[in-house]
Amino acid sequence: xxxxxxxxxxxxxxxxxxxxxxxxxxxxxxxxxxxxxxxxxxxxxxxxxxxxxxxxxxxxxxxxxxxxxxxxxxxxxxxxxxxxxxxxxxxxxxxxxxxxxxxxxxxxxxxxxxxxxxxxxxxxxxxxxxxxxxxxxxxxxxxxxxxxxxxxxxxxxxxxxxxxxxxxxxxxxxxxxxxxxxxxxxxxxxxxxx
Amino acid sequence: xxxxxxxxxxxxxxxxxxxxxxxxxxxxxxxxxxxxxxxxxxxxxxxxxxxxxxxxxxxxxxxxxxxxxxxxxxxxxxxxxxxxxxxxxxxxxxxxxxxxxxxxxxxxxxxxxxxxxxxxxxxxxxxxxxxxxxxxxxxxxxxxxxxxxxxxxxxxxxxxxxxxxxxxxxxxxxxxxxxxxxxxxxxxxxxxxxxxxxxxxxxxxxxxxxxxxxxxxxxxxxxxxxxxxxxxxxxxxxxxxxxxx
Numbered sequence: 001x002x003x004x005x006x007x008x009x010x011x012x013x014x015x016x017x018x019x020x021x022x023x024x025x026x027x028x029x030x031x032x033x034x035x036x037x038x039x040x041x042x043x044x045x046x047x048x049x050x051x052x053x054x055x056x057x058x059x060x061x062x063x064x065x066x067x068x069x070x071x072x073x074x075x076x077x078x079x080x081x082x083x084x085x086x087x088x089x090x091x092x093x094x095x096x097x098x099x100x101x102x103x104x105x106x107x108x109x110x111x112x113x114x115x116x117x118x119x120x121x122x123x124x125x126x127x128x129x130x131x132x133x134x135x136x137x138x139x140x141x142x143x144x145x146x147x148x149x150x151x152x153x154x155x156x157x158x159x160x161x162x163x164x165x166x167x168x169x170x171x172x173x174x175x176x177x178x179x180x181x182x183x184x185x186x187x188x189x190x191x192x193x194x
Numbered sequence: 195x196x197x198x199x200x201x202x203x204x205x206x207x208x209x210x211x212x213x214x215x216x217x218x219x220x221x222x223x224x225x226x227x228x229x230x231x232x233x234x235x236x237x238x239x240x241x242x243x244x245x246x247x248x249x250x251x252x253x254x255x256x257x258x259x260x261x262x263x264x265x266x267x268x269x270x271x272x273x274x275x276x277x278x279x280x281x282x283x284x285x286x287x288x289x290x291x292x293x294x295x296x297x298x299x300x301x302x303x304x305x306x307x308x309x310x311x312x313x314x315x316x317x318x319x320x321x322x323x324x325x326x327x328x329x330x331x332x333x334x335x336x337x338x339x340x341x342x343x344x345x346x347x348x349x350x351x352x353x354x355x356x357x358x359x360x361x362x363x364x365x366x367x368x369x370x371x372x373x374x375x376x377x378x379x380x381x382x383x384x385x386x387x388x389x390x391x392x393x394x395x396x397x398x399x400x401x402x403x404x405x406x407x408x409x410x411x412x413x414x415x416x417x418x419x420x421x422x423x424x425x426x427x428x429x430x431x432x433x434x435x436x437x438x439x
Contacts, residue, residue, distance in 0.1 A: 022261045026261055055254075
């Protein structure tokens, strides 16, 4: 039960639970990273990256709520650290054995790995979304989270529900045009047609 | 019905059975339509999660400050004598002076050092624009100008929530995020200003600096190159370009 609360609290941005996660797990992750040629700062950075990645996975519902949170967190942090030091060409120095048992226990490795295409798609969506007008940036998440049109009218000072409906399509259209100009868009199209 | 509306209703599962079947027949033969459906599905998923993701990330960034290595609150610190600290501090100052001196001659510079050299911003001045927000804006100004970025971010966020068109607040929050180590959030704020006439060059310049800070020099290039000649940032951008090329 406690494990489920960690994941939900992290996704909900519950400050008390995030605090608890830092207090409980950061020293352990840092300890492992320091044993594998990292520093306190590396542990701190990897831990934050790991938590942020877990939020995204949790929101995408790619994680089974029953999965052991400790195993998830340690596996994702381990993967991130290995990727980082691979960049530094030090992969042979990593001691894999300490944390490998978590991933073999829960078979969560695949769940945590985004393909390069998925990462590029997310980057394209993110980079183009922030170019939209502030109104569109507020409106799209509201309509997609099924906020009633009446509330949107009040919150965004719009005239009526019809305006919300029209504006929603205009915002998506504007977003799509941005996407079509993004450097990854032709690559995505060609990958799709393969 | 518009094609977009049809796609939305199909994705929502709200088409009646006959319309759905007919749509699926089109989908099987029309590759452009299938592509559009896939893209809109991805966009909608991103739109659904964006605010929650942003909020969760902001909380992580807030909490992590209590656990930053060398902060007093969380992690064990190595014990050292006062003399050791003094020696280390003197050495650090000497090293910094040496690095700055090298940078001033534009020799062997790297991203973070360039960031340190070129990262400056005029003091924040938001108050007296509106009586309603005046107190909040004054607090934001004070925190920002005192380099208390965490506090400044909190105040600026409230200002932006109340007035999403407060581009100045958005710019300074972006700067504060980057200065405070939350580079991704900072870049997001600054990117949202790339469409504005007034803040476009400032945003380009500081996004570029954020990439220098993270030592991703190649990613800084397009932003620096895009800064137009009539911008106040043009000369500095050109200096940086000379170094990193």
